[in-house]
Every structure is written in C-alpha cells, then in structure tokens.
Amino acid sequence: xxxxxxxxLIDLPWGQLLVNGLALGSLYAxxxxxxxxxxxxxxxxxxxxxxxxxxxxxxxxTLLTAFQLPFAVAFALTLLFAGLFGALIERVVLRRISxxxxxxxxxxxxxxxxxxxxxxxxxxxxxxxTFPDPVVGPPFRFGTIVLSQLNALIFVVTLVLMxxxxxxxxxxxxxxxxxxxxxxxxxxxxxxxxxxxMNALGWGMGTAMGAVTGMLIAPINYLDPSxxxxxxxxxxxxxxxxxxxxxxxxxxxxxxxxxxxxxAGFEAPELRNSIAFALIVIVLVVRPAGLLGxxxxxxx
Amino acid sequence: xxxxARPLLVVNEIEAYYGRVCALHSVSLEVAEGSVVALLGANxxxxxTTLRVISxxxxxxxxxxxxxxxxxxxxxxxxxxxxxxVQVPEGRQIFAELTVRxxxxxxxxxxxxxxxxxxxxxxxxxxxxxxxxxxxQRAGTLSGGEQQMLAIGRxxxxxxxxxxxxxxxxxxxxxxxxxxxxVISEIRAAGTTVLLVEQNAHMALDVADRAYxxxxxxVILSDRSAALRQREEVRRAYLGH
Ligand SMILES: Nc1ncnc2c1ncn2[C@@H]1O[C@H](COP(=O)(O)OP(=O)(O)OP(=O)(O)O)[C@@H](O)[C@H]1O
Ligand SMILES: [Mg+2]
Numbered sequence: 001x002x003x004x005x006x007x008x009l010i011d012l013p014w015g016q017l018l019v020n021g022l023a024l025g026s027l028y029a030x031x032x033x034x035x036x037x038x039x040x041x042x043x044x045x046x047x048x049x050x051x052x053x054x055x056x057x058x059x060x061x062t063l064l065t066a067f068q069l070p071f072a073v074a075f076a077l078t079l080l081f082a083g084l085f086g087a088l089i090e091r092v093v094l095r096r097i098s099x100x101x102x103x104x105x106x107x108x109x110x111x112x113x114x115x116x117x118x119x120x121x122x123x124x125x126x127x128x129x130t131f132p133d134p135v136v137g138p139p140f141r142f143g144t145i146v147l148s149q150l151n152a153l154i155f156v157v158t159l160v161l162m163x164x165x166x167x168x169x170x171x172x173x174x175x176x177x178x179x180x181x182x183x184x185x186x187x188x189x190x191x192x193x194x195x196x197x198m199n200a201l202g203w204g205m206g207t208a209m210g211a212v213t214g215m216l217i218a219p220i221n222y223l224d225p226s227x228x229x230x231x232x233x234x235x236x237x238x239x240x241x242x243x244x245x246x247x248x249x250x251x252x253x254x255x256x257x258x259x260x261x262x263x264a265g266f267e268a269p270e271l272r273n274s275i276a277f278a279l280i281v282i283v284l285v286v287r288p289a290g291l292l293g294x295x296x297x298x299x300x
Numbered sequence: 301x302x303x304x305a306r307p308l309l310v311v312n313e314i315e316a317y318y319g320r321v322c323a324l325h326s327v328s329l330e331v332a333e334g335s336v337v338a339l340l341g342a343n344x345x346x347x348x349t350t351l352r353v354i355s356x357x358x359x360x361x362x363x364x365x366x367x368x369x370x371x372x373x374x375x376x377x378x379x380x381x382x383x384x385x386v387q388v389p390e391g392r393q394i395f396a397e398l399t400v401r402x403x404x405x406x407x408x409x410x411x412x413x414x415x416x417x418x419x420x421x422x423x424x425x426x427x428x429x430x431x432x433x434x435x436x437q438r439a440g441t442l443s444g445g446e447q448q449m450l451a452i453g454r455x456x457x458x459x460x461x462x463x464x465x466x467x468x469x470x471x472x473x474x475x476x477x478x479x480x481x482x483v484i485s486e487i488r489a490a491g492t493t494v495l496l497v498e499q500n501a502h503m504a505l506d507v508a509d510r511a512y513x514x515x516x517x518x519v520i521l522s523d524r525s526a527a528l529r530q531r532e533e534v535r536r537a538y539l540g541h
C-alpha cells in the first residue's frame with residue numbers, strides 16, 4: 001500500500017495528543033477570548049492580559065493557602081477580584097489616557113504588565129511554587145486515552161463558561177448592548193448605552209477570563225510571576241489567528257494552537273514555539289483577516 | 301411661543317468646533333411641546349452638528365440648553381436618552397450585525413425595563429408592519445427603506461419625548477419618502493415632539509409647524525412654516541421656484 005504520510009506521523013498517539021491539545025487549547029482560548037472581548041468593546045489591544053491573570057492567580061493562591069478556602073470558593077472569589085480589577089484598570093487608567101495615537105494604549109498596557117510583574121514579585125516573591133491541585137484522583141481512561149482529572153475540569157469549566165457567555169451575548173440586554181458597542185459606538189450611545197460602563201464591563205469580563213486560565217494552568221505548570229508569559233503569547237497569537245474581532249475565532253484559534261503545541265511538543269519540543277508561530281504566519285498570509293475575522297469594510 | 305405651548309427644548313447661542321474649525325457660530329432654537337420643528341439648510345450648514353450637540357455627542361464650547369424646563373448642559377448621551385431626547389442619526393446607523401429584533405430591543409435599552417419595551421413594540425409594528433416580518437433577520441440584509449424604518453422604530457422603542465430625525469428621507473424612493481413623512485405626522489399626532497432635519501424642504505415644511513434655516517453655522521431665518529414658504533429666499537434656495 002502506498003502511503004504519503006511519513007511513518008513518524010502515523011506512529012503518534014494521536015488521540016492522546018488531541019485530548020491534551022484541546023485541554024491546553026481551551027486555556028489559550030479562554031485568555032484569547034478575554035483579549036478579543038476587551039478589544040471589541042474598548043478598541044484597546046491589551047498586552048497586560050497575561051499579567052492580570054498571573055496576579056489574579058496569586059490572589060487565588062493566597063485564598064487557598066493562607067485562608068484555606070475550598071477551591072470552588074477561592075475560584076469564585078478570584079473571578080470576582082479579577083472582574084473588579086479589570087474594571088478598575090479601565091476606570092483609573094485607560095479611560096484617562098488619550099487614544100489619539102494607537103500607540104498610547106499599547107504602551108500603557110505593556111507598562112501595566114511590567115508593573116504587575118514587579119508588584120507580584122514584591123508581594124509574593126520570585127520563587128517557583130506549586131499551586132494546589134483543584135481536583136485529585138485517578139485519571140479517566142477511554143481505551144488507550146488517558147484524561148486527567150484536571151484536564152476534565154478544564155473541559156467542564158471551559159464548556160460551562162462558553163455556554164454562559166454565548167447565552168449572555170445572545171439573550172441578555174447587556175450582552176446585546178456590548179455587541180452594539182462593538183459594532184457602532186456612536187449609535188450605541190444614541191440608544192442610551194453608557195460607553196464608559198460597557199468599557200469597564202468588557203475589561204472586567206476579559207480579565208476574569210484570563211484569571212480562569214491562570215488558576216487552571218498553575219496546577220499543571222507552576223506559580224511564579226512569569227508563569228503566564230508563554231501562555232499569554234499563545235493566547236495572543238490565537239486571538240490574531242482567529243481574526244482579533246471574532247469571539248468564536250479566538251476559541252478556534254486557541255484550540256488549534258493547543259493541538260499544534262501538543263503534537264509539536266511531543267515530536268520536537270524545542271521547535272514547539274517555532275512551529276506554532278510558523279503556522280500563524282501562514283494563516284495570516286493566506287487569510288489576512290484571520291480565520292473567522294471579517295475584513296474591515298469602511299462604510300461611507 | 302407662537303403656538304402658545306411651552307418650549308420642550310431650548311437651545312441658547314450654541315457654539316461648537318471640530319478641532320479648530322468652527323461649525324456652529326451661534327445657534328439658538330426652540331421646540332414647542334407637541335410640535336414638529338424643521339431645521340433646513342444646505343450641505344455643510346451645520347444641521348447634523350446641531351443635532352450632535354443636542355444629543356450630547358459633541359460638547360459645545362459655549363451656550364446652554366434646557367429640556368422640559370431643566371438645564372441639561374454637559375449631560376452624557378445616555379442620560380439625555382433617559383431624559384427623553386432620542387435621535388435617529390444621519391445614515392440610519394442601524395446595527396447591521398444584529399437582528400431586527402435585537403436592534404429594536406436596544407432602542408428600549410435606556411428604559412431598563414423589558415416589559416415597557418415590549419409594550420412599545422406593537423405601536424412600532426403599526427407604523428412599520430414590514431419590521432414584524434423581518435424580526436429574526438440580520439438588520440444589514442434589509443433594504444435602505446426598511447433600514448430607515450428600523451432606525452425610526454428603534455428610536456420609538458425608547459418612547460421619546462423629543463424625537464430627533466436627521467434626514468430620514470435621504471436616498472429613499474418617493475413612495476417611501478411619503479410613507480416616512482406619513483409616519484412622522486402620526487408620531488406627532490400621538491403626542492411626541494419632533495425635531496426634523498431635512499434636505500427635502502417641501503415635505504419638511506408640509507409637516508412642520510415651524511422651521512429654522514441654517515447657513516454656515518448660523519440661524520439666518522426662522523418662522524412658522526406657512527410664512528417661511530412665502531419668503532422669496534426660501535423659495536429660491538430650498539423650494540426650487
Ligand atoms: N467630524 C467632523 N470633523 C471636522 N469637520 C466636520 C465634521 N463633521 C462635520 N464637519 C464640518 O462641519 C460643518 C457642518 O457639518 P454638518 O455635518 O453639521 O452639516 P450638515 O448641515 O449636516 O450637512 P449635510 O446636509 O451634508 O448633512 C461642515 O463644514 C463640515 O465639513
Ligand atoms: Mg447632516
């Protein structure tokens with residue numbers, strides 16, 4: 001039989017790599033979703049998404065270790081913290097800066113990420129810590145495929161969050177208002193929608209989604225101020241691959257990058273990032289607006 | 301006021317700039333409660349700018365406003381909508397990505413009361429039956445005329461006290477222009493005050509009680525519609541005879 005597929009690819013444990021990749025990709029997708037949400041509502045591309053997530057994860061760590069709260073409670077409180085934190089960043093910083101050049105928000109969010117890096121190191125230290133496992137127990141097995149309890153939790157949390165968000169944007173007046181702001185800010189104002197309030201909400205929700213990633217990836221990796229560097233980069237790439245203005249695009253991009261990461265990481269770990277970013281370049285060359293992005297059409 | 305009714309909106313010597321360019325020099329106007337007031341003027345006269353200022357989208361550099369006897373200077377657009385000033389902007393500006401239903405829902409957003417918004421919907425469908433058939437459709441797929449109906453219907457969902465319309469007949473076929481103006485009369489008959497910007501001076505003067513004529517950021521004429529219609533300069537510049 002003639003086969004065009006190289007043997008190395010046939011021999012891979014595809015099912016397992018896919019499951020692992022989707023779990024990792026879910027985490028990229030959540031963070032990427034946050035970036036796109038903030039961009040769509042506030043027209044600011046945030047470079048602080050990784051560091052706000054890291055900072056929130058440290059807050060969760062404190063709640064779990066110093067206060068000994070159960071994971072679910074710490075998780076909920078951290079989401080609340082991250083939401084308020086994001087809204088505060090919008091109110092106190094971004095609302096006040098001039099957006100006359102696109103560079104201003106970039107510099108401000110990059111600066112913010114550096115401040116948070118330093119701040120977290122100052123408060124919690126730079127040593128690498130282990131984050132408490134949210135779930136313990138033997139993994140689930142489906143034939144040869146192993147699904148760890150943590151990965152199962154990641155799938156459940158991602159599915160639940162995506163369902164809630166889908167319903168929010170589809171059915172709730174506030175969610176529909178956010179879509180309206182994303183499409184036409186002037187008309188949204190004429191509907192009596194407060195742009196300031198929507199900006200704060202967008203930042204709050206986007207930041208909270210990053211915090212979810214942080215709390216679920218810290219048990220896999222480790223906890224230290226630089227924990228989100230790689231994840232945020234991938235999430236950013238996922239957002240861009242998905243089209244930057246498309247929420248479903250962010251999810252598709254995140255899952256895709258997770259799978260590429262997982263397969264490449266198995267076969268050639270040292271080339272993991274190179275392969276992932278080569279793929280991004282290819283996608284953007286072939287489809288400049290991203291996978292699900294719409295080309296900007298200026299209306300007259 | 302000539303009509304004897306008290307003014308719902310008073311605009312006092314408004315001056316407004318785009319950057320360093322002065323778009324409004326000193327615009328004053330009054331809209332009596334229950335009336336239709338038209339704002340006429342050539343391209344670039346400052347009609348849209350006046351409406352942007354009234355809706356809070358553009359801050360005037362000087363001048364003052366009153367709505368329903370209250371000072372409303374510096375109010376944010378959303379606060380003005382909640383107070384009852386609702387604008388249908390130039391070029392319709394419907395949310396093309398959202399469905400017709402969602403567009404209408406957002407019209408009532410300021411009322412923070414879905415029940416109240418639902419009460420308003422039948423009235424909107426009375427005016428524009430076609431919208432009811434298109435509820436689940438993406439608004440971007442509507443024809444130009446339907447989009448204008450949606451833009452007006454969406455504004456009515458807020459149950460405005462003052463409905464502000466910026467060139468609602470622009471680009472529409474004559475049949476549709478008639479329909480839009482018929483609805484404007486009905487809206488007024490139902491008790492809503494209307495401030496109307498129009499290029500179509502014939503139709504505007506037909507429906508309006510009073511009109512103001514703007515030229516390069518200044519009010520150069522104002523009178524009752526019937527009187528303005530007789531003025532030589534209006535006939536020549538805006539009525540074409
Ligand atoms: N965003 C803007 N930036 C700078 N100048 C503007 C802007 N919008 C309008 N202008 C200028 O302000 C003046 C008044 O414009 P405005 O849009 O209010 O006119 P208009 O009476 O509504 O005209 P039209 O009938 O074409 O709609 C014009 O000279 C216009 O060029
Ligand atoms: Mg105009």
